[in-house]
Amino acid sequence: MPYNIIVLIKQIPDLELIKINKDTGAPILEGVPYRFENLSKNAVEAAVRLKEKYGGKVTAVMFGNEKGTQVMKEAYAMGVDDGYIITGYTESNPRFTAKVLANKIKQIPHDIIILGNQSADSMSGMLASFLATQLNYPLLSNALKIEINDKTAIASEGAEKFVADETAPLPCVISVTQETNEPRFPPVMMIMKAGQKKINIEPLNLPVESYSKVLSKMAPKSERKRIIFEDMDKGLPEIVKVIKEVVK
Amino acid sequence: MKALIFSDNYDMAKQIMGRAMQDSQFTLMTTESNEDLLYFGAEKVIFLKGQPVYSCIGETLISEFKKGYDFILISSTTIGRDVAAYVSSKLNLDYMPEVFNYRFDGNKLITKRFSLGGKVVLEEESDAKILTVTPGVGEGIKSERKSLSEELKIPDGPIKVLAINPKQSQGVDIEKAEVIVSVGRGLGKKEGLALIEQLAKKVKGEIAGSRPVCLDYHWLSEERQVGYSGKKVRPKLYIAIGISGQIQHIAGMRDSKTVIAINKDKNAPIFQECDLGLVADLYKAVPKLIEML
Numbered sequence: 315m316p317y318n319i320i321v322l323i324k325q326i327p328d329l330e331l332i333k334i335n336k337d338t339g340a341p342i343l344e345g346v347p348y349r350f351e352n353l354s355k356n357a358v359e360a361a362v363r364l365k366e367k368y369g370g371k372v373t374a375v376m377f378g379n380e381k382g383t384q385v386m387k388e389a390y391a392m393g394v395d396d397g398y399i400i401t402g403y404t405e406s407n408p409r410f411t412a413k414v415l416a417n418k419i420k421q422i423p424h425d426i427i428i429l430g431n432q433s434a435d436s437m438s439g440m441l442a443s444f445l446a447t448q449l450n451y452p453l454l455s456n457a458l459k460i461e462i463n464d465k466t467a468i469a470s471e472g473a474e475k476f477v478a479d480e481t482a483p484l485p486c487v488i489s490v491t492q493e494t495n496e497p498r499f500p501p502v503m504m505i506m507k508a509g510q511k512k513i514n515i516e517p518l519n520l521p522v523e524s525y526s527k528v529l530s531k532m533a534p535k536s537e538r539k540r541i542i543f544e545d546m547d548k549g550l551p552e553i554v555k556v557i558k559e560v561v562k
Numbered sequence: 563m564k565a566l567i568f569s570d571n572y573d574m575a576k577q578i579m580g581r582a583m584q585d586s587q588f589t590l591m592t593t594e595s596n597e598d599l600l601y602f603g604a605e606k607v608i609f610l611k612g613q614p615v616y617s618c619i620g621e622t623l624i625s626e627f628k629k630g631y632d633f634i635l636i637s638s639t640t641i642g643r644d645v646a647a648y649v650s651s652k653l654n655l656d657y658m659p660e661v662f663n664y665r666f667d668g669n670k671l672i673t674k675r676f677s678l679g680g681k682v683v684l685e686e687e688s689d690a691k692i693l694t695v696t697p698g699v700g701e702g703i704k705s706e707r708k709s710l711s712e713e714l715k716i717p718d719g720p721i722k723v724l725a726i727n728p729k730q731s732q733g734v735d736i737e738k739a740e741v742i743v744s745v746g747r748g749l750g751k752k753e754g755l756a757l758i759e760q761l762a763k764k765v766k767g768e769i770a771g772s773r774p775v776c777l778d779y780h781w782l783s784e785e786r787q788v789g790y791s792g793k794k795v796r797p798k799l800y801i802a803i804g805i806s807g808q809i810q811h812i813a814g815m816r817d818s819k820t821v822i823a824i825n826k827d828k829n830a831p832i833f834q835e836c837d838l839g840l841v842a843d844l845y846k847a848v849p850k851l852i853e854m855l
Contacts, residue, residue, distance in 0.1 A: 329679035330808055341682050352791075406677075409650065409657065431640070434791060434810070436677050438659030439638070440694070443616060443647030452720045455616065456640045472729070473640045474571065478614070479724040492777060492791060493784060525656050526686035529672070534683050538821060542839040544828065546847055549840035553822055554854045556838055560799040560820065561741060561765045 316369035317462060317484075320419055321361035321394065322429035322441075323354040323376045325385045329434060339532035348378075350385045353430025355392075355497035356490045360460060361428045362393035363495065368462055371395050373422055377414050378403045383513050390508035391500035397511075398422075402518030406436045410523040412444035417520070419449065424485055426467065431456050431489040442489035452482035455489050563666065564588065566631040567604075568623055568645060570614060572596050574637035574697060579603055581700025582635060585666065589631070590709070591623060593641075597711070602702050604709040612716035613723040616644035619716055623649050633671075638694040650692045658690035662699055680790045680813025697737070697794055698817060734768055736786055741767030742797045744788055744815070745781075747774045748804020748825060748844060752781045757848050758803065764855045770795065772811050789814035804844050807832025824848070 325348040333342045361372045374389045374397040376382050386397045400414055419427060427449075432439035446453035454460075457469035458477065467486050471478045472493065500508075543549025563586040569575035570593040579602040582588040590604045593614050600607050610622060623645065627634060636646045638660055650657040658664075663674040670687050675696075677684045736742060743762040749755070755769070762769050769786060776787035788795050790813035800818035804825060805811060812835050815821070823836035826843050833839045840847055 327678070329681065329810070332678055332681055332809075334681065341678055408647070408659070432643075432791070434679050436660065436675075437790065438694075439640075439643040440647035440650075440657070440659055443644040444651055447617075447648050447651035453616065453644060454721070455644050468724075471640075473614070474729075476726050476728050478726045480615075480721050481724060482721045525690070526658065526673075526688040529685040529687055531677065531682050531684050533681060534816070536816075536835055538835055539837040540834065540839070541837065542828070542833050542841065544841045546840065546842050546850065549838075549842070550847065550851055550854060553824075553838055553840060553851060556820060556822060557765055557799065557801075557855065561767075 315464065316371075317364065317425040318370055318423045319361045319364055319372045320422060320424045320427045321357050321372055321374050321389070322415060322427065323358060323374050323385060323389055324351040324430070324433055325349065325376065325378050325382045326351045326433060326435045334533040339535070341531070341533065348381050348385065350388050351430065351433045351435075353433055353490065353492060356492060356494050357428045357430045358389050358392050358394060359495045359497040360488070360490045364426065364460065364462065365393065373397065375415060375418050375422070376400070377411050380515065386513050387508045387511070388500075390511050391504045392498055393504075396514070398514045398516060400516050400518055402522070404522055405524065406438065407523060407525050408438050408441040409444050409525065412441055412448050413523075414518060414520060415445060416448045426462070426484060427451070427487045429487070429489055431491050442487055446487040449487070451486050453487045453489065454480055454482050456491050457488050458491065458494055460488055563633070564631045565633055565635055566623065566627050567591065567635045568619070568642065569637035569639070570594065570641050571637050571639055572599070574639065575599055576602055576702030577697065577700045578635050578637060578695055579700070580702040581695075583703060584700075589626065591626065593619070600709045600711055601705055603705040603707070606710040606712060608712045608714050610714055610716050613718075614641055615716070615719055615721045615723065616641055617648050617721065618719045620645045620648035620652065621717055621719075622714055624652055627653065633691045633693065636692070636694050638696050643694055646692055646694045653692075655691040656689045657692040658686070658688055659694045660696055661693045662696045664693065676813060679809050680816075681809050698796065734785060736768050736770045736788065736795055737793050739768040739795065739797050741765050741799045741801075742770050742788070742795055742818070743767045743801045743803065744770040744772070744805060745775055745803050746772040746805030746811070748806070749775065749781070750804070752779070754845070755781060757845070760852050761801070761848055764852055765799070765801070767799070767801070772805050802832055802836065803848065805832050806830045807835055
């Protein structure tokens with residue numbers, strides 16, 4: 315039986331390219347390109363696999379900005395059928411993001427909503443539960459395996475110490491982890507086709523909600539000694555000395 | 563101040579109680595069953611029984627909170643994060659995720675957490691009443707006085723648990739290791755692990771790895787992954803071999819006491835985050851090191 319699947323995707327600044335201003339300790343974000351957030355790729359992969367198995371349609375929704383079109387094209391190349399970007403994202407606030415996404419989701423037919431369980435920038439890991447609670451749907455969290463049986467989703471939740479097989483009635487929210495699957499590299503043909511496809515861009519129609527006042531935002535000071543040897547004969551005895559102080 | 567704590571993890575429960583003890587009275591709710599938890603200063607420990615479904619645990623927390631608490635502390639675990647967002651939504655109370663340090667300033671809360679993948683620390687002022695806290699937020703302190711003990715059944719909800727299986731683990735817990743020998747992409751091949759194992763044995767350490775080694779190449783299991791998206795470790799000695807030192811990795815080992823790095827690229831960022839570094843080919847340096855130990 316075919317299903318309407320919504321996958322939530324996210325773009326983040328390329329974290330490894332963010333430099334720190336040595337004088338102020340502040341991050342330099344100007345000119346840092348955006349990229350597809352890792353777990354969003356796992357989410358797209360999971361959604362597309364469900365479509366391939368059961369039939370149906372995958373719609374991607376992103377709360378971001380105009381620069382998100384590149385990420386949306388990548389999602390199209392992976393097998394997403396239709397995509398919406400809601401522009402106007404300013405800061406990480408999963409509760410507000412859930413509200414924005416829930417509003418959009420209500421306008422799109424859906425049985426299953428899939429998203430990553432945490433994203434690599436702030437790792438708050440709360441969006442899935444905020445969204446499920448706001449939509450009043452059950453959440454199958456950290457799903458390692460996903461199956462759909464008629465009107466029920468079955469997933470294995472991977473917690474730290476156990477894996478729980480759980481079921482929930484549709485519609486439901488499912489969050490995936492980095493272990494859930496290996497996202498595909500789309501073939502060139504798909505990438506080329508994706509470039510032609512229409513992306514729906516809509517401005518945010520809610521006032522932005524903030525939940526904190528930032529007092530400071532700086533790189534943590536590293537107190538490391540940074541004694542570096544390039545000569546192995548000099549460096550190794552020092553390393554041995556340090557190891558022997560700890561390991562007696 | 564009166565705090566309600568929830569943790570599904572024994573070690574985290576102790577750490578959070580240790581932190582809460584500094585300025586609050588508190589109750590612990592936990593899905594753990596270890597009665598040791600009755601000796602860490604809680605007024606009351608509520609042992610939750612039944613299926614660990616986040617929304618159902620959330621409901622038990624909400625009923626307890628309504629008896630009169632100022633704020634809720636929840637350990638940042640897969641279940642904890644889901645519970646926190648559920649409770650924040652249902653109670654319509656502000657939240658703050660991934661907090662590693664907090665204090666009260668009048669009726670405001672001042673918190674610290676990492677952002678941008680661990681590159682920066684955000685210090686924020688908020689009205690948050692529901693916090694998820696990360697490992698290291700405090701240290702458990704044994705108390706003479708025994709807490710009151712209660713048992714509570716978690717109610718049923720729309721999610722049905724069919725089966726619970728313990729995770730297949732090789733029994734390693736690198737978060738508790740005192741010495742860690744960690745490898746990165748620079749190892750080049752899985753066979754290189756044999757050499758690392760010899761070194762780990764010599765220094766009585768556990769082997770760990772970076773994200774590519776554990777997740778992309780599967781040379782090591784995922785439970786050995788150190789990083790922002792993996793385990794956060796704090797050993798006395800961390801030996802990083804063939805690890806470039808991307809922020810994703812540093813964020814998982816930043817709290818190590820002493821860091822030694824061996825890498826052949828002298829511009830590798832790991833040399834900014836180590837106490838002692840050696841610019842060398844690991845296949846030349848490590849065998850010599852083993853010999854010298």
